[in-house]
Amino acid sequence: MDIFLTLGLICVAALTAAAAVLALGDGDSDLSLLAADEPPGRALFLFDGERLVDASPGGRALLSRVPVSGGAWARLCAHLAPRFPGVEADLRRIEEIGRLTRNEAGDTRRPHLLTAEWRGGLVRIALTDPVAEGSAPIVDPLLLTAIEDEAALLRRVLAETPLLVWRETAEGAVVWANETYLATARLTRPDEDGDALPWPLPAIFPAGVQPGRARLDLPAGPPRWFDLQIHPDGADGRLIQALPIDATVQAETVLAEFRQTLTKTFAELPVGLAIFDRGRRLALFNPALHDMTLLPVDFLSARPSLGDVFDALRDRRMIPEPKDYRSWRRQLLSLEQKATSGRYDEVWNLPGGRTYRVIGRPHPDGAMALLFQDISPEITRLRRDRADAELAQAVVDQMTEGVAVFSAAGTLVMANAAYAELWGEDPDAQLGQVGFDRMAHKWRQASAPTPLWDRVEALFTRTADRRPVQGTARLADGRLLECRFLPLPGGASLAGFRPAALNQPAAGETRRSA
Numbered sequence: 377m378d379i380f381l382t383l384g385l386i387c388v389a390a391l392t393a394a395a396a397v398l399a400l401g402d403g404d405s406d407l408s409l410l411a412a413d414e415p416p417g418r419a420l421f422l423f424d425g426e427r428l429v430d431a432s433p434g435g436r437a438l439l440s441r442v443p444v445s446g447g448a449w450a451r452l453c454a455h456l457a458p459r460f461p462g463v464e465a466d467l468r469r470i471e472e473i474g475r476l477t478r479n480e481a482g483d484t485r486r487p488h489l490l491t492a493e494w495r496g497g498l499v500r501i502a503l504t505d506p507v508a509e510g511s512a513p514i515v516d517p518l519l520l521t522a523i524e525d526e527a528a529l530l531r532r533v534l535a536e537t538p539l540l541v542w543r544e545t546a547e548g549a550v551v552w553a554n555e556t557y558l559a560t561a562r563l564t565r566p567d568e569d570g571d572a573l574p575w576p577l578p579a580i581f582p583a584g585v586q587p588g589r590a591r592l593d594l595p596a597g598p599p600r601w602f603d604l605q606i607h608p609d610g611a612d613g614r615l616i617q618a619l620p621i622d623a624t625v626q627a628e629t630v631l632a633e634f635r636q637t638l639t640k641t642f643a644e645l646p647v648g649l650a651i652f653d654r655g656r657r658l659a660l661f662n663p664a665l666h667d668m669t670l671l672p673v674d675f676l677s678a679r680p681s682l683g684d685v686f687d688a689l690r691d692r693r694m695i696p697e698p699k700d701y702r703s704w705r706r707q708l709l710s711l712e713q714k715a716t717s718g719r720y721d722e723v724w725n726l727p728g729g730r731t732y733r734v735i736g737r738p739h740p741d742g743a744m745a746l747l748f749q750d751i752s753p754e755i756t757r758l759r760r761d762r763a764d765a766e767l768a769q770a771v772v773d774q775m776t777e778g779v780a781v782f783s784a785a786g787t788l789v790m791a792n793a794a795y796a797e798l799w800g801e802d803p804d805a806q807l808g809q810v811g812f813d814r815m816a817h818k819w820r821q822a823s824a825p826t827p828l829w830d831r832v833e834a835l836f837t838r839t840a841d842r843r844p845v846q847g848t849a850r851l852a853d854g855r856l857l858e859c860r861f862l863p864l865p866g867g868a869s870l871a872g873f874r875p876a877a878l879n880q881p882a883a884g885e886t887r888r889s890a
Contacts, residue, residue, distance in 0.1 A: 426449035449575070457576070460490055461612055540556050541556070544613060549576040560580060645662055647749050651743060656683075656712070693727045712736075732752075777872050778794040778799070780795050786811045831845045832859075843863070858877075
């Protein structure tokens, strides 16, 4: 009895399954393929709009390998767009078309076939490899494993690289991008919820962007800079790489600001500045150089060489006139060698009467700087002071009284001819070198003992209450000298000697003025 009951239940189940198969075959047999084992080389998808209703195992495996975030529709379009250009627009019109068949574009050894059908409000999409369809796998499992490992490594490298890498069609639609690009695209859309991005992927750079630098303004934070490199990708697309160069742009900005600051500073300097690079071409100059050398601004701005600059200076008689051209070239070579070692510091007496001080200084990386300083006023003043000193010396040399002047430090700073003849000294050889102590010792040794020298030494050693001292002293040859010692402003002192008249007191008598 139990055996018959069991056989009856089996028959009922078989009849029920057969009825279900017949019902599906009534027009929905294509949908039943999604639940069955698809043949090799085929992936099936069933969409309701952009919502995935069902997919075959091969289809789900294909979607899982697409390196794009978002829904199933976006992933599938990202996979199909490079292979079937314009397919997304055709799929959105499938209700009007009814059926779509497309062959994979491009030069490929195994072109895939795409078919899509509109069935009862749903879209059935099949992606087929005609070579592999209906045949057993012929790929070596070890080779397949190696290919999959390499593909996984390449995907990981593209995901971790700091470069933005993407592919766009001829119309500018972004159909593939690495994870760095996707993360940057999300930063440009802060109001969007989640990590999903629309399809086609948003373009973060303007359409038709060209190689070179590109600026990307973000809703939050400072702008970012990239160096774009563009490579043709087939007849209808481009592969673009964007290298971040924020640090480079920032460094260039700081350098430009620093150079601008230096330029403003140099513009206010009264010293002419000329900086030559390691190739000895003029890299930087200030307005004072133009004013001092009379070289045209357009000539200086053209970055002339060091030789050209000095040839132009020579033509304008702004350098010391050389004896011949060869000596001039040797002088120029000597200037460069001394300047690069920091030893060039010379005074140029120009034919026009002006005087320049030229200083050469080495700079890093083999560069060289020349500084031109107009010292004509200082030279003029020095010459005038020298002429005044010579005139004063000529005046005191005409005096019959021997005069010697000592500084506050007790150093001999001036003596006339009468003093030199009286004491047998050469003042020119002793100026600035001989002190009062030595001269006082000479006076004492050359004369008879007298308290005058003690009073004189007290005058020269006191810093306050300095009063004139007068008296006479008799030399060893019997001559009687009339001596006077006067304090001068600034702590200086004057010593005067002249032969005494016949009615002067005897030797050793002194007078001190009140």
